[in-house]
Amino acid sequence: MTFPVHRSDEATPEQRGEAFGRAMATQVQHTVAVYRRMFAERNARVPDELPPHLEIDAIARGANVDPHALRAVNARTEILAGADECSVQGAGGLLAQNWDWHPDLSASTVIHIVEHPHGWFATLTEAGILAKIGLNGHGLGVCLNILRTSADGGTDGTPIHLLIHQTLSTAATVDEAIARLTAATVSASSAVTVATPGDVAHVELNPGGANVIRGAVGAHTNHFIEPPKRGIDVMAAESPTTRQRLEVVKTQPLLDALRDHTGHPKGVCRHVDPADPWVEQTVTVASVVMNLEKLRLHVADGPPCTHEHQEVTLPTRRASSGRLASTAAR
Template identity: 35%
Template sequence: MTFPSFTSTETEPRARGAELGARLRGAVAANLAGYNALFAAAGATDGQVRAWGERALERAAGWAPHLADEIGGIAAGAGLEPWQVAVVNARTEILAALDVAGRGECSTSVVLPGDGLPPRTVQTWDWLGHLRDAPVLWAYEARPGHGVRTFTEAGALAKIGVNTAGLGVHFNILRHGADGADPGVPVHLIARRILDEAATVEEAADLARSATVSASTVITAVTAGGAGAIEISPAGVAVVPPGPGGVLLHCNHFLDPALAEGERLGAEEPGTYARLRHLRDHAAELGGEDVTGRALAMLSHAPGGAPVCAHPDPALPLGERWETLATIGLDVTAGRLLVHQGGPCQVTGTTWQVF
């Protein structure tokens, strides 16, 4: 099984968005409907969702006008209003406004082996089962000679990805006591600008610091020469460097000591700490050359605990049916993604989609 993919031919932001929106019209509408169902289950009214979408679009336009234009283009191509596509891009901010926590989420591993060898990375992408058809692989040129490939959701401008400058990003959600109800710059747009503009961890961190946010996330930036987990929250931005052996692991709680004082998700759902312990216990395998071996090192179902490889419980409410929808490695040297549809327990050497 593979995810749908699309390569843009347009380079002007609004035209590029319109091309994508027209090609993925049904997928964008379905993704929006899935989020509207999630927000409604969490108690949001249609009016609240629209107000949040409009506010997120306003904040996006103030920080990166060209990205707001691209959102408008996607809306035009998909037959939607710009605020509706902004809702998809601001889903993290809307969930923060609704104070929605999650028992499952993503786990990321980056190992820098040194001696001129390329970084070894892998992450699980956990999300809700009713949104399993949302992902799409998208390739485009941010500017002449600067290509980007991203694993994202239909209508969202970016998520996990690589660029031809040799930089890649992984993506995990966080929650902080400073998260607020007034949407700031969507964190997915921060990932997009990093992919579009950055070639180093330092440049990526500077872009993150330039945005006023209302929700928290960690964008782990990696290049051939370094890596850093860029923890982003309304309380500030911190960069967590690799530890001994070039190992940099992240789940869904803050690692920076100052930001960790405001930790929310781990305090409510401590399974994130168990997932990080699993990664630490398998750091040697996670540094292996073969992406299949790295993915299998992630394998932990931990019944009743904190699985790295999650499977949904259909008896739970809509917003609690967590599932590992993708397993992803970055090849920053070749500027490509290695994507498996599903969790590590289903990975074999032949299930990777190279994009």
């Protein structure tokens, strides 16, 4: 495995952030540089002011980057207004995702394992972004699909990556995760899949409110399963493979689905299309399989057709019976 692993056990989010920033300075600086170029080439509007955040600002301090730039990176979903990426499958106590995004961000990808008095969580993310795909000590797994509607826009809501960080930090059950996610105000649409052994839900977030979908096979791609509360589902019309990929992850065995090339190069296992301009390039940067019962995390550091899933060593203790303590200080 080439993705670096950083382990944190500092007493406060601020201490944790500064230590992470120092240890992962090269990766954080790379994250900021790639997104600056991406924002510029997409003519994305980055607000002049974004709310301070103790942990993000501490990472910026440790990595010697502009805190405003790193806050913008954590709001990249809202600023870039969506992209066609990612396929999720969950069944039988497993939750898996191919994370498809810009190939240059492979050099930023890290696994961050956070231990605190009430438990732990592990997340695969871009260095400097608080959380993305993850698993916590209660056996709660979280995956993310970008959605997009005509109602999306602005950064007034809680950025999705901060909301996922809060969920991994505080939720012990699917019900608690749903409560956390649906209580938030968002300005960009996303589908967050949350699962524990024997329970799974898709929470389709939208500026008009959330859809909560339960009692079905845990599969999601980049269009709404239920109509959005506000606006028109843009990805349903514009994504060339989202419906095709959903059928693959709904019907094929997990590893077969993750390696499937139907719709190549934009299949579930995604490869760079040389015809795409730099700013629109995508690839399966990482493939993640989580065993929610056994608290195991396996990661492939590239398209899983050519990269094996390797197990990441996680803390051996389960979280305490109470809720995880909040580590999501703003």
